[in-house]
Amino acid sequence: MVVFESTVYPGVTEDICGPILEQVSGLKCGEDFFLGYSPERINPGDREHTIDRITKVVSGQTPEVLDRVADLYGAITTGGVFRASSIKAAEAAKVIENAQRDINIAFMNEITQIFSKMDLSVWDVLAASNTKWNFLPFTPGLVGGHCIGVDPYYLSARAEALGHDPQVILAGRGVNDGMAQWVAGQLHAKRGHKPGSVLVLGLTFKENVPDLRNSKVADVIAGLQTLGHTVTVHDPHADAAEAHHEYGLTLSDDAFEQTYDLVFLAVPHQYYLAAGADRIAALVADGGTLADLKGVLGHQADWKL
Numbered sequence: 001m002v003v004f005e006s007t008v009y010p011g012v013t014e015d016i017c018g019p020i021l022e023q024v025s026g027l028k029c030g031e032d033f034f035l036g037y038s039p040e041r042i043n044p045g046d047r048e049h050t051i052d053r054i055t056k057v058v059s060g061q062t063p064e065v066l067d068r069v070a071d072l073y074g075a076i077t078t079g080g081v082f083r084a085s086s087i088k089a090a091e092a093a094k095v096i097e098n099a100q101r102d103i104n105i106a107f108m109n110e111i112t113q114i115f116s117k118m119d120l121s122v123w124d125v126l127a128a129s130n131t132k133w134n135f136l137p138f139t140p141g142l143v144g145g146h147c148i149g150v151d152p153y154y155l156s157a158r159a160e161a162l163g164h165d166p167q168v169i170l171a172g173r174g175v176n177d178g179m180a181q182w183v184a185g186q187l188h189a190k191r192g193h194k195p196g197s198v199l200v201l202g203l204t205f206k207e208n209v210p211d212l213r214n215s216k217v218a219d220v221i222a223g224l225q226t227l228g229h230t231v232t233v234h235d236p237h238a239d240a241a242e243a244h245h246e247y248g249l250t251l252s253d254d255a256f257e258q259t260y261d262l263v264f265l266a267v268p269h270q271y272y273l274a275a276g277a278d279r280i281a282a283l284v285a286d287g288g289t290l291a292d293l294k295g296v297l298g299h300q301a302d303w304k305l
Helices: 013-027 063-074 087-116 122-129 149-161 165-175 177-191 219-226 240-247 270-276 277-281
Strands: 002-004 033-039 056-060 082-084 197-201 231-236 261-264 284-292
Touching: 013 033, 013 087, 013 149, 033 063, 033 087, 056 063, 063 082, 087 122, 087 149, 087 165, 087 177, 149 165, 165 177, 177 219, 177 261, 177 284, 197 219, 219 231, 219 240, 219 261, 261 277, 270 277, 277 284
Parallel strands: 002 033, 056 082, 197 231, 197 261, 261 284
Antiparallel strands: 033 056
């Protein structure tokens, strides 16, 4: 049995991977070897929904293979297994899980941009909306990483190949891909459209993880640099060599030893939360701006979404 876990559009396991395995092995798929699919559902940094606790979606090329795949994954999780009706159904389930999250965050990002024109903080709006029992608790932000910002393109590409225009999926991607430049523009405007010294706190694609893949914070930094700002970057979790290789950025070890015209808390690592809002605010020069992407600094922040 060969069981795939990568996120793909429906059909990849059987229509692409199986034939490739046949070609390189000289074996016959469905006779000499069999295919299964069980999508990875690990959320980086999430210590609650670990692989030994979550429900595993499983599928197999035949009923007998499905039984074996179910037994295999059922042995490693207390969350049980869900037997998908087919390999394609299991592939589709995973790709729409990620696309759904991407679309919902895109809505949050779009209303953030709308409310900014009304001098409304989206966090204040969400505090009220979240009191309704069926309001979905999504929040705005930079959508990076190796999953959410990438996987919807697999489904949209397949849809286009089949002659369908995936308007909602691509609209959501467009909003989220443009969010970094919008944030850079908002920060620049907050500074009166005058370049200055900027400290960006956090570079990884989400809090409390070292993963730099497809980090949209790097896009914010690039936008600020294009607008003439001098940017210092700090991140206690990121690998300095990887940051330089992937984005040409140098991580600072002594960022907390001076003050800046703009301090931007981009990724709310626990490291920064433990330091406290007062310590971060102390990094702002007289007349400077403290910016808070995720609304964790409270009244201390001069700018937040």
